[in-house]
Amino acid sequence: YFIYPNNGQLIGLENRADNPDIRPLRNVSKGSHLREDAANCFYPIYIKDRKIVGFGDVCQDDFHPNNRNIERNDGIIEVYPIGTNGEERKWVFARQSVNTIFDELEPVLDKKTKIWDIIRKKTKFNYKTVWTSSKYSANSYGSRILNEIMGSMTFSYPKSIHTVKDCINASLNNSNRGIILDYFAGSGTTAHAVISLNRQDDGKRKYILVEQGEYFDTVLKPRIQKIVYSADWKEGKPTTPQTGISHAFKVIKLESYEDTLNNLELKRSDNQQNLLNDLPESAQKDYLLRYMLDIESRGSLLSVDSFKKPFDFKLKVSVDSAGASEERAVDLVETFNYLIGLRVKSIHAQYEKGRVVVEGTLPNGEKALILWRDCETVDYEELNRFCESRDINPRDTEFDVVYINGDHNIPNVLQSTEAEGGITKTLKLRQIEPEFLSRMFGEAV
Numbered sequence: 001y002f003i004y005p006n007n008g009q010l011i012g013l014e015n016r017a018d019n020p021d022i023r024p025l026r027n028v029s030k031g032s033h034l035r036e037d038a039a040n041c042f043y044p045i046y047i048k049d050r051k052i053v054g055f056g057d058v059c060q061d062d063f064h065p066n067n068r069n070i071e072r073n074d075g076i077i078e079v080y081p082i083g084t085n086g087e088e089r090k091w092v093f094a095r096q097s098v099n100t101i102f103d104e105l106e107p108v109l110d111k112k113t114k115i116w117d118i119i120r121k122k123t124k125f126n127y128k129t130v131w132t133s134s135k136y137s138a139n140s141y142g143s144r145i146l147n148e149i150m151g152s153m154t155f156s157y158p159k160s161i162h163t164v165k166d167c168i169n170a171s172l173n174n175s176n177r178g179i180i181l182d183y184f185a186g187s188g189t190t191a192h193a194v195i196s197l198n199r200q201d202d203g204k205r206k207y208i209l210v211e212q213g214e215y216f217d218t219v220l221k222p223r224i225q226k227i228v229y230s231a232d233w234k235e236g237k238p239t240t241p242q243t244g245i246s247h248a249f250k251v252i253k254l255e256s257y258e259d260t261l262n263n264l265e266l267k268r269s270d271n272q273q274n275l276l277n278d279l280p281e282s283a284q285k286d287y288l289l290r291y292m293l294d295i296e297s298r299g300s301l302l303s304v305d306s307f308k309k310p311f312d313f314k315l316k317v318s319v320d321s322a323g324a325s326e327e328r329a330v331d332l333v334e335t336f337n338y339l340i341g342l343r344v345k346s347i348h349a350q351y352e353k354g355r356v357v358v359e360g361t362l363p364n365g366e367k368a369l370i371l372w373r374d375c376e377t378v379d380y381e382e383l384n385r386f387c388e389s390r391d392i393n394p395r396d397t398e399f400d401v402v403y404i405n406g407d408h409n410i411p412n413v414l415q416s417t418e419a420e421g422g423i424t425k426t427l428k429l430r431q432i433e434p435e436f437l438s439r440m441f442g443e444a445v
Helices: 098-104 138-150 161-171 189-201 220-229 257-262 270-277 281-296 304-308 332-339 380-389 432-441
Strands: 002-006 009-014 022-024 045-048 051-055 069-071 077-079 105-109 116-121 177-182 204-209 314-318 325-329 343-350 355-361 367-373 401-404 413-415 424-426 428-431
Touching: 051 098, 051 105, 077 116, 098 105, 098 116, 138 161, 138 220, 161 177, 161 189, 177 189, 189 204, 189 220, 304 432, 332 355, 332 367, 332 432, 367 380, 401 432, 428 432
Parallel strands: 177 204, 367 401, 401 428
Antiparallel strands: 002 009, 002 105, 022 116, 045 051, 045 077, 069 077, 105 116, 314 325, 343 355, 355 367, 413 424
């Protein structure tokens, strides 16, 4: 480890291997690294008052410094690229080009030997083809970190947080904005990495995680919540709660194949069932695939009647591997937003009044308003009063498209008088039901 100077003052310890933006200027690679390999990379770097003040000339072949540091009478310390075992190595940059990175260089003092060395600090470095650093160890920076966060080992072989961070930076070309998708989220290392990177540079990166494992509720979700609360943990307890940030993430559970089967209700008479039983097994399977699932079960998952009380819609959802299920509410409002590709601007929910109002922009750029209502609570008159209060009419509205569920009598065409120009204005007023069912099941209603 090294002590890094800041404005002439020595500050805390930092592990260089953990910081991808700090590298030694002295060549420490396993390949060609000696003075004899590149003579113009062997020269002194001058330090005075804990700051780099210049560079010396390339040393002649017959000059061999006895130490890595040579202190002169004028207070300047000459630093040479000599290895810890005394061998003459080289700087990464040649003398004729080192001036171009002057602002990136800093002197560092080894705490044990009291010998100065030179590091290079840069906003971002290019990534190597092969990553062999110890920071990519899944054991040290994957399992150990997760164990500290959760308090005990709860997941096998989580990825190193540094591996994911560098993958994100490389794929985003070091930008602090972008969307990262992890289709096999596992323990949530990707979300952890995104949150950590945003902490470092006040970034706007976003993440989408997909996971179906049972450890979602026991590992992945709690890990995100904990890392938001504190950047560092020890034995399951936060050590830096002052680093807590404001963060929001949405959990969406998709209907599974088993859930679909649990909710199918077949419309079949006794005579039809008897006829089906008399058919050969191959014909029964063909009937199942080509007719039953398409015709007999139509409307059992979602029908037009379901939209009369959209906030009460429920499905039977599997709750364990044995096949047990229970009814759970389904968010038709949120589902519809995704189906039409709405970029949501606002959602104003007043369930006690039987309505939810969503504003946003469609993929084609049109401004849309979606009015959801409990048709028993918000009848024709109540709906008309609400629309008038929002100026939802062909004469004057800020929206290009308005979606409404249930029957209504709101006009979508208005003919002005001759004095007004005789212009016919049309409001794009659409029913939610046919749009929803068409996009959900690919069928016209």
